[in-house]
Structure formats: C-alpha cells, structure tokens
Amino acid sequence: MKKIGFLSFGHWTPSPQSGTRSAADTLLQSIDLAVAAEELGADGAYFRVHHFARQLSSPFPLLSAVGAKTSRIEIGTGVIDMRYENPLYMAEDAGVADLISGGRLQLGLSRGSPEQVIDGWRYFGYQPAEGETEADMARRHTTAFLEVLKGEGFAEPNPQPMFQNPPGLLRLEPYSEGLRERIWWGAGSNSTAKWAAQLGMNLQSSTLKDDETGEPFHIQQAKQIRAYREAWKEAGHARAPRVSVSRSIFALINDQDRAYFGHSGQEGDKVGFLEENNRSIFGRSYAAEPERLIAQLKQDEAIAEADTLLLTVPNQLGVDYNIHVIDSILKHIAPAMGWR
DSSP states (O other): OOEEEEEEOOOOOSOTTOSOOSHHHHHHHHHHHHHHHHHHTOOEEEEOOOSSSSSOOOHHHHHHHHHHHOSSSEEEESOEEGGGOOHHHHHHHHHHHHHHHTSOEEEEEESOOOOSSTTGGGGGTOOOOTTOOHHHHHHHHHHHHHHHTTOOOOBOOOSSOSSOOOSSSBOOSSOOTTGGGGEEEEOSSHHHHHHHHHTTOEEEEOSEEEOSSSSOHHHHHHHHHHHHHHHHHHHTOSSOOOEEEEEOEEEOOSHHHHHHHTTSSSOOOEEEEEETTEEEEEOOOEEEOHHHHHHHHTTOHHHHHOSEEEEEOOGGGOHHHHHHHHHHIIIIIHHHHTOO
8 A cells, every 4th residue: 555646846837838837827736736636536745846947946835725725635845955944934834834734744855956056045045054065054954943843942932022921931833743753855865864764754765866886776766765764763763654756657548648658658767967976866757558557667666665656747738637647547557556
C-alpha cells in the first residue's frame, strides 16, 4: 500500500500553446487540480517552490487555499528552499496553513538547487555567517524552524503588554500540534538523508541526487533510503518515518497520451553537473502502455522502498489532462503494482 500524490512545479508562460499563461492561471488551476485529485482518491497535492521564475513561489497562500477547498488530501511542498526563509515567520505561516487544513500539511524543505539568479537569497536579506556555506545557512534556518515548531516558549514577554499574556515565556502563534512530525527533507545525497533522519524529519527523494557510486539512479536512491532508515533507527525516534520518491510516469492510454509522451519514456538516466565539481544523476521518466509500464516500474528499487509516490504532472497541459494522467495511474497501474 502506498500513498500516491502529485507534484506540480506550477510552470506558466504567455505562450499560446500553454494552458497556464499567467501566474493567476497556475494558482487557480493548482487549487482545481487538488480538489479534483481528492475526488479521484489521490492522497497528496504537493507543489514545488522556485524564486525568480515563472513558477510557483510563495507556497503558504496556495496551501491555505487548497486546505480550505479540500477535506482529506494531504497538502505539501517538494521543496521549500530554506536559504530564502525566515524560520520564525515561516513557522507562523505554516501554523496557519496547517490549522486551516485540519492538520494535513506535509512540508518538504531543502537546501535548494541552482536558481534563476546568482545568490538569489541575498536579495531576500540573507547571507551565510562567517565560515558558513549557503548549504550550512539553509540547514541553520531549518534547525531554527524545527525548534520553534516544538511549541515551547522562548520569548520574554513585555511586562506591560497590549493584550494579556499567558504565564511564562511566549511561543509563536498560531501553534499547530503535530506539525513538527510532518516536516520532510529533500535530500540530494546519502549524508544529508542521514542528517534528516537524525533530526527526525521525513525523507523526500526526487529524480535527482548526487552520483555517489556510478550505479543506476534507482539503485542509488534505494541505497539512500536504506541509509536514511538505518540512521533513523540509530537515532532512536519513537515514530516510524515516511519516505517519498517522485517520478514522471505516464500510462499511454489514448492517442493524446501517445502524442504528448509516446517518445519520452525510452531514455535512461542522465548524468551532469548542476554545480561545479558536483556530479549529479537524473532519474529516467516512464511512458508506455500499461502492461509494459508495470513491468518497467517493478524493476525500480527505490519506488519499492518508498511509502509515498509523487507523480510529477505537466501542469501547463491543463487540469483536465492532468486529472486523466493521475486517474490512469490509479486505475491501470497502482492495483497491478500492489500500491492499492
């Protein structure tokens, strides 16, 4: 049994060929897609966060809107770049979105990837401390965020406040019980996966990671998941962790599917350099008729290891087509794979 959700990057462009020609199109269609996915029986609606790009960026207004329009589906991110975030303000925003949704928020965080501009986080007012890298800064912001999510008082109250305070040190409000256990880390390496486990965060692993062994992507990713679970066990956490992987998977059911993706599922993994001296491996996409697709997916070791699968959707093709993509996986693939 797996939870199956979608992950949208929220691309938009004024091109006549795009179904999302403005930011408003993308935002409103994201809400509609989440509502429709819940009606289909999907388990999650997740959104990517990118700055300085024609994509989804500030996630909490969207997550709150989705939470208000739905009642069951998990809502989350995959991922928020913590180089750009004020941990305390973010904790307030997250508390609001989680309370509106009734405790369905699943927040994926990360150190971030190369962005549209050079050191974009500097424009947001952040810079690494002396001796820190930008990755260190992201992890520092993350640990501060996790700390305030405990709900413990830390701020000295004003002796003459505008409103009456409860006794003792004050915490951030609104506070949402249980949110701390629904924080995920998007790990690009085995070491950061272990770090996430030590801090008690769930694991998100995407279609990109450091090429650490030269093996096929799905094998390296499966090893990352096993290393994460071992580190979790060693840390002695009381609850069981969750692990998600994301994939581009298209079941070719009709002529429209074949026209869009009939030639996109044959390629294998790709290797490249996102950053200097950091060799990365990009996992393949899957597109085939259901019977063949099922046979291919059964060979994917990382999908087998994960408890949650996020389907990356081509949001620019519109809500109706993306619902068809999700529905095809739920109906034609998930039962045969033992996911449902």
